[in-house]
Amino acid sequence: MKRYGHGLVLGRFRPPHAGHHHLVRTARERCERLTVLVRGAGDESPPLADRVAWMREIHPDALVVGAELPVDLQDPDHGDAHMAILRAAVPEPVDAVFTSAPHGEELARRLGAAAVRVEPDRTRHLVSSAAVRADPVAFWDDLEAPVRAALTRRVVVLGAESTGATTMARALADHYGRRGGVWTRTRCVPDHGREYAELKLAELRAERPGADLSDVGLRSADFPVIALRQAELEEEAARDGSPVLFCDSDAFATTIRHERYxxxxxxGTGEIAARGRQHLWLLTDHRGVAHADDGLRDGEHLRPWMTARLLTQLAHTGRRTVVxxxxxxxRLATAVAAVDALLAEARHFTEPLPEHR
Incomplete structure (x- = not known):
């Protein structure tokens, strides 16, 4: 099998899927060096920067670059302009263009390179970007971790102490996991703040056996640490889970806890919360739920304040909320209805520009 010095793969990768990755990996095996050029146009989604970042993570042994190419190579009125942008993005001579589509042959001709077709009948990977855009869930297993993380609908369950937030988050993960298929991977991200407090309390009790939560004395510097780790746990779960992820707390809830303590x-905690990628917040009301003191929870008298503060700040920051x-x-029926509505209306992609349809 012939090997080439410098290969090129060109695509929009909107989004990248298993067929794209097979093309890139095949090209990489047959080239000393490979450049993957990700095309962008206008304000289409996912954004060009995201697609470049995804392809760089998935294909670390290739040079991945992005370029705004708003014109069509097949249009004789725009071909020269297209090639000028392309050559600026990929200045090194190209020996082979790898493609699964016929238009790659014209690109190869213009570059003076060989045209190498890879699986032109696409029988190995029965997937296309258009199909993924229409129904990402149906092709979930054809997507790599960073793409799944970007497409996952993230639902936060939060509330005052002892209002059933943890129970609800777990119940929702179980409910959607029982759908079967890719849904069996539905995850529930635990509340890292509680784990952090438990660790601090255990350390303190090693010195003072009678210590309780009021003795822990969390410092302001602890809260960004908690929020950042909470966000990391969420991201890890989204990369490996189903199309929906449930989170027992998030960085936003940590900002309210800072106010409380x-x-x-x-x-610092607020900045982490602002970078969050959550879509829906389910607030568990304290009313009608008996307070249970396990040694790590606030007193019952603080629950009304926490519920009111959470609700006020959720509204103030424009977060989509269901009480x-x-x-x-x-509560579970209300939550499921809200999550189903979120999943039904989710649109992850803009429509292609006319010249790219």
């Missing part, structure tokens, strides 16, 4: 806001009230079964 220290009486002030935490800019869960009543007995557990009623």
């Amino acid at each position: 220290l009486g002030t806001s935490s800019p 869960l009230t009543g007995p557990h079964e009623e």
Whole structure:
């Protein structure tokens, strides 16, 4: 099998899928060096920068670059302009263009390179970007981790202490996991703040056996650490989970906890919360839920304040929120309806520009 010095793969990768990755890996095996050029046009989604980042992570042994190419190579009125942009993005001479589509032959001709067709009938990977855009869930297993993480709908369950938030997050993960197929991988991200407090309390009790949560004394610097780790756990779960992810708390909830414990806001924690990629917040009301003191929870008298503060700040920051009230079964039904609505309306991609349809 002939090997080439410098190979080129060109595509929009909107989004990249198993067929694209087979093309890139085949080209890499047959070239000393490989450049993957990700095309962008206008304000289409996912953004060009995201697609470049995904392809760089998935194909670290190739040089991945991005370029705005708003014109069509097949249009004789725009071909020269297209090639000028392409040559600026890929200045090194190209020996072979790898493609699964006929238009790659014209590109190869213009570059003075060989045209190498890879699986032109696409029988190995029965997937296309158009099909993924139309129904990402149906092709979930054809997507790599960073793409799944970007497409996952993220639902946060939060509330005052002892209001059933953890129970609800786990119940929702179980409910959607029972759908079968890719849904069996539905995850619930635990509340890292609680784990952090448990560790601090255990360390303190090693010295003072009678210590309780009020003795832990969390510092302001602890909260960005908690928020950052919470965000990391969420991202890890989204990369390996189903199309929906449930989170028992998030960085936003950590900002409210900072207010509760220290009486002030935490800019560092707020910055982490602002970078979040969540889509829906389910607030568990304290009313109708008996308080259970396990040694790590606030007193019952603080629950109304926490519920009110969470609700106020959720509204103030424009976060999509549903309040869960009543007995557990009623709360679960309300939550499932809200999550189903989120999944049904989710649009992950803009329509292609006319010249790319």
